[in-house]
Amino acid sequence: MQQQTPPPNLPFLKMHGLGNDFVIIDSRGRDAVVTPDLAKAIGDRHCGVGFDQLAEIRSSEAADIDLDFWNSDGSRAGACGNATRCVGRLMLDELGRDEVTIRTERGILIARDMGDEVSVNMGHPQLMWDEVPLSHPVDTEFLPLEGEPVAVGMGNPHAVFFVEDIKAVDVPGWGRKVEFDPLFPQRTNVEFAEIRSRDEIRMRVWERGTGITLACGSGACATAVAASLRGLTDKKVRMEVDGGWLTLEWRDDGVWMTGPTQLVFKAEFDTSFLERV
Numbered sequence: 001m002q003q004q005t006p007p008p009n010l011p012f013l014k015m016h017g018l019g020n021d022f023v024i025i026d027s028r029g030r031d032a033v034v035t036p037d038l039a040k041a042i043g044d045r046h047c048g049v050g051f052d053q054l055a056e057i058r059s060s061e062a063a064d065i066d067l068d069f070w071n072s073d074g075s076r077a078g079a080c081g082n083a084t085r086c087v088g089r090l091m092l093d094e095l096g097r098d099e100v101t102i103r104t105e106r107g108i109l110i111a112r113d114m115g116d117e118v119s120v121n122m123g124h125p126q127l128m129w130d131e132v133p134l135s136h137p138v139d140t141e142f143l144p145l146e147g148e149p150v151a152v153g154m155g156n157p158h159a160v161f162f163v164e165d166i167k168a169v170d171v172p173g174w175g176r177k178v179e180f181d182p183l184f185p186q187r188t189n190v191e192f193a194e195i196r197s198r199d200e201i202r203m204r205v206w207e208r209g210t211g212i213t214l215a216c217g218s219g220a221c222a223t224a225v226a227a228s229l230r231g232l233t234d235k236k237v238r239m240e241v242d243g244g245w246l247t248l249e250w251r252d253d254g255v256w257m258t259g260p261t262q263l264v265f266k267a268e269f270d271t272s273f274l275e276r277v
């Protein structure tokens with residue numbers, strides 16, 4: 001990928017998908033500007049702007065736009081459902097259409113206008129051990145770890161634990177330990193889910209490369225798939241995360257996720273700051 005030096009004042013949007021917190025940079029019509037160092041500098045909540053993920057929009061030959069995701073530790077995320085919904089909202093409004101296409105690392109995703117909400121088809125779950133990926137062949141529906149989580153890939157790795165009482169779970173303690181377990185060669189996102197009924201789940205998340213967040217779209221998809229695989233829920237569920245509610249539906253054409261998006265503010269990042277860190 002061609003990379004160019006960011007302009008001294010780099011415009012960005014702050015958007016939220018259920019409190020999942022994003023910086024969005026529009027690099028259409030130029031080379032990409034985001035590097036691991038720039039992502040870390042902007043992502044620093046004390047010296048930068050702070051975000052859960054940074055999404056960089058780029059010109060696309062295959063879809064309406066290309067979209068790349070970065071975590072606040074400077075690592076890349078292969079998927080980010082809530083940022084895809086946020087950028088989907090921008091593109092739906094800009095193009096005045098009720099459907100747009102967004103190419104991410106995992107392929108071309110469709111975002112659909114649902115009035116106050118945006119739906120995204122996050123694609124088919126990856127259920128084979130080497131697709132997630134895991135370090136060696138195991139039963140992905142019952143991983144050989146304490147708590148026997150389900151492993152699901154959604155373009156990024158997830159380990160989904162089913163728990164009796166979500167309030168009793170030490171999310172950072174348990175999440176960090178699992179993120180770095182050698183079973184996950186690319187580390188993993190970690191979800192803790194309490195089943196409330198066949199169509200309702202409460203979920204909390206520990207995100208790879210970021211930590212606790214108020215929501216995680218790909219994690220919500222992975223959790224809905226895991227619950228359905230285990231026979232705990234139907235294929236369509238409402239899910240309460242720390243930041244609000246999502247609707248998930250595992251259909252023949254992929255996992256659809258629907259929820260609200262919010263534009264928080266527009267600003268510019270002074271990239272001369274980079275020389276001082």
Ligand SMILES: N[C@H](CCC[C@H](N)C(=O)O)C(=O)O
Pocket residue numbers: 020052053071076077078079080081082083156157189207208209210215216217218219
């Ligand atoms: N918040 C994102 C997921 C980020 C996943 C990222 N932490 C990774 O390294 O895979 C979402 O809405 O899907």
